[in-house]
Amino acid sequence: MEHLLDITGLTVSYYTDIGRAIALNQVDLRLKQGEKLGLVGESGSGKSTMGLAMMRMIKPPGKVEGGSVVIGGVDMLQLSDKEMLKRRLSTISYIPQGAMNSLNPVLKIKRQMIDAYRAHYPDHKLDQIMDLAHEAMRSVELPEHVLEMHPHELSGGMKQRVCIAIGILLRPQIIIADEPTSALDVVTQRQVIETLNRVQQKIGSALILIGHDMGLMAQSMDKVAVMYAGEIVEINDVQTVFTSPKHPYTQALISSLPRLQNRGEFRGIPGMAPSLYRLPSGCRFHPRCNQQQPQCQTTSPRKSVFEDEKYVTCHLYEAT
Amino acid sequence: MFVIKRLLFVLLVVWSASTITFFIPRISDINPIRERFAELARLGGFSAGELEKIVESYSKAFGLDKPLMQQYFDYIGGVMTLDFGVSLNKFPKTVLMLIAESLPWTIGLILVTTILSFVIGNLVGALAAWPLSPKWVRGVSTSFILFQGVPPVLLAILLIFFVAFKLNILPIAGAYSIGTVPDFTFEFLLDVARHQILPGIALIFGSLGTWVLSMRGMGITIQGEDYVIFAEHKGLSSYTIFKDYYLRNALLPQVTALALALGNVITSAIVVETIFGLPGLGFVLITAIRSNDFLVIYGIVLFITIAVAVLMALVELLYPLLDPRVRQGQE
Numbered sequence A: 001m002e003h004l005l006d007i008t009g010l011t012v013s014y015y016t017d018i019g020r021a022i023a024l025n026q027v028d029l030r031l032k033q034g035e036k037l038g039l040v041g042e043s044g045s046g047k048s049t050m051g052l053a054m055m056r057m058i059k060p061p062g063k064v065e066g067g068s069v070v071i072g073g074v075d076m077l078q079l080s081d082k083e084m085l086k087r088r089l090s091t092i093s094y095i096p097q098g099a100m101n102s103l104n105p106v107l108k109i110k111r112q113m114i115d116a117y118r119a120h121y122p123d124h125k126l127d128q129i130m131d132l133a134h135e136a137m138r139s140v141e142l143p144e145h146v147l148e149m150h151p152h153e154l155s156g157g158m159k160q161r162v163c164i165a166i167g168i169l170l171r172p173q174i175i176i177a178d179e180p181t182s183a184l185d186v187v188t189q190r191q192v193i194e195t196l197n198r199v200q201q202k203i204g205s206a207l208i209l210i211g212h213d214m215g216l217m218a219q220s221m222d223k224v225a226v227m228y229a230g231e232i233v234e235i236n237d238v239q240t241v242f243t244s245p246k247h248p249y250t251q252a253l254i255s256s257l258p259r260l261q262n263r264g265e266f267r268g269i270p271g272m273a274p275s276l277y278r279l280p281s282g283c284r285f286h287p288r289c290n291q292q293q294p295q296c297q298t299t300s301p302r303k304s305v306f307e308d309e310k311y312v313t314c315h316l317y318e319a320t
Numbered sequence B: 001m002f003v004i005k006r007l008l009f010v011l012l013v014v015w016s017a018s019t020i021t022f023f024i025p026r027i028s029d030i031n032p033i034r035e036r037f038a039e040l041a042r043l044g045g046f047s048a049g050e051l052e053k054i055v056e057s058y059s060k061a062f063g064l065d066k067p068l069m070q071q072y073f074d075y076i077g078g079v080m081t082l083d084f085g086v087s088l089n090k091f092p093k094t095v096l097m098l099i100a101e102s103l104p105w106t107i108g109l110i111l112v113t114t115i116l117s118f119v120i121g122n123l124v125g126a127l128a129a130w131p132l133s134p135k136w137v138r139g140v141s142t143s144f145i146l147f148q149g150v151p152p153v154l155l156a157i158l159l160i161f162f163v164a165f166k167l168n169i170l171p172i173a174g175a176y177s178i179g180t181v182p183d184f185t186f187e188f189l190l191d192v193a194r195h196q197i198l199p200g201i202a203l204i205f206g207s208l209g210t211w212v213l214s215m216r217g218m219g220i221t222i223q224g225e226d227y228v229i230f231a232e233h234k235g236l237s238s239y240t241i242f243k244d245y246y247l248r249n250a251l252l253p254q255v256t257a258l259a260l261a262l263g264n265v266i267t268s269a270i271v272v273e274t275i276f277g278l279p280g281l282g283f284v285l286i287t288a289i290r291s292n293d294f295l296v297i298y299g300i301v302l303f304i305t306i307a308v309a310v311l312m313a314l315v316e317l318l319y320p321l322l323d324p325r326v327r328q329g330q331e
Helices: A047-055 A081-087 A109-120 A126-139 A144-148 A156-168 A186-203 A214-220 A238-243 A248-255 B002-027 B032-042 B048-062 B068-080 B095-129 B135-149 B152-166 B186-223 B226-233 B238-276 B281-290 B294-322
Strands: A005-016 A019-031 A036-041 A062-071 A092-095 A174-178 A206-210 A223-228 A231-237 A303-305 A311-313
Touching (some): A005 A047, A019 A062, A036 A047, A036 A214, A047 A062, A047 A092, A047 A174, A109 A156, A126 A144, A126 A156, A156 A186, A174 A186, A186 A206, A186 A214, A214 A238, A231 A238, A231 A248, B002 B068, B032 B048, B095 B135, B095 B281, B152 B186, B152 B238, B226 B238
Parallel strands (some): A036 A206, A036 A223, A092 A174
Antiparallel strands (some): A005 A062, A223 A231, A303 A311
16 A cells, blocks of 8 residues: 655754754654554654654754655655645644644634635635534534634633644644643543544544653554654554563663552663764664663664564664 | 723823822922012012012912912812913913914824834834844844934934935924915925924834834744744745734734833923924923923923823723733623
8 A cells, every 4th residue: 555654764953053963863654544653752852853844844953954755645845835835734734732822812713714724725715614614613522603712712622622623624634743632631631632533533634643641642543653862763553562562762661651560669761861962873772771782882773674664773673 | 891990090190190290389489470570570670579469469360379279179170171271471372272282293293203113113123033034134124223222312413413404405493494384285284294204203213223122022932932833834824924923913012012102202202393393292391491381381291191191091992902812801
């Protein structure tokens, strides 16, 4: 089957006064239509940068330095700025992290939806747009009168739903949700994720959920990609990631999750994530790895690809 | 409800201002009437005994012989009907007449320059902060901040010297050329307009820098807001984002600042008017101060206070139309 999303060798750096920070290094990712992928990793591991790079929204001092983001046969990184403007929201949409402040405080919800719609279809009639707006509101389970309200009149969960409604308005092929639940309480979190899942199923798009809530990932995603210091170290089925993780980092991550059995005892991962300005030689994880090999310090591991675009980047699995 | 509250507040301001302007001159021992006639007496004319008689009769005429409370109530009653008393210097004329004669000049100048300076300053400031502005636009607009350090008074003097005196392009002073008859002909209006250019420029550029500086700061904050970034994710054109998501929000605190700046606007207009010899409120005020025409001074000061209070209330009433968050709880 042809892949809907094909990211190859995506590299992004930020240039600041203290030097070059490599935020994404040669990242590969493939997704099929309707697939749901969870993108997890510590803060600064490159999750959000990846989402932004796919939207082509990396701003100076950041720079996309290589690779391709092919969606439905078209490389987003090769499009003109104007064409990319048309692709945002219609081909690939991004549901932001800070839903609390992502809506313009002085405009009605209705107006913000119409704006989004008109940017892509300037000559559509207002009734037509309103029909779609009503439909979008129904699919995120918000009453239609919310359209007539201003953002400050809505609760946090409602605002997040409005953001989702805007995100799916044009039925994009890929939805990127960047920690859409980070500012919400657990009950609302679950509702929002369920809404997201339902609308994703309804419009049949692929979903990339960025976050660090492993529980949320386990409940609703098909695959999980684990990022460490700007690289994807492992992509696997949710099942496999949780029961038999391959990469030592994934193993350490999973074993650090609190469980019912080992109550009262938490195991973290020793050491700190490396600075993106001074990355370790060889495998980026080797200083913290408990299964270190001699070659880890000197050579970067290659991808060991399994079936269905799953892979792990570790010397332990390299076919010798 | 909100409107009524605001209007009550304006009344409170007017009442306190008029009370203060009433009591301050009466706290001091100086009797303005005696001062006035003592000055005349010094120039020669009448003896000290006659002076006391004149002062007494004038005090009676102005009601200054009545008990203080009685005077106060008369005064407040007068203020309520916009009757600020009569001019000591141009006697039969009332203060209100003097204000009414000069006000159109001042209002015209202030209204046009304030609106222009607010619009231009905020637009330039917004462009200075907008990351998609071409480099030269950002450079030029940021340099407007330099005007922040130049007071309108200094600008007025420089303009008079270089533009009017050295280059001789525009008239040095006055509201219209000497020898013309005020009339509603096209030539006369053109002549008036030519006389307003320099004071206008002095006032606009004198306040422009502040608007540019504060708007630029506001713009830098707003462009990092999540809703501006989400607007980009929605694929909106940069024009729409600039206009409805960026400028619209950055303007809100600027409108508040406009209300606060009104007092300043009027004071600098008064000074600039005087420098250019325009027959506006400022000119009348300076003339009154020079001739110790107390009632005119207090009348104008009080009038300006009332005007600022009313204008501030108007701006505040306008604010809920711009920001829906303020509307809540007022409907």
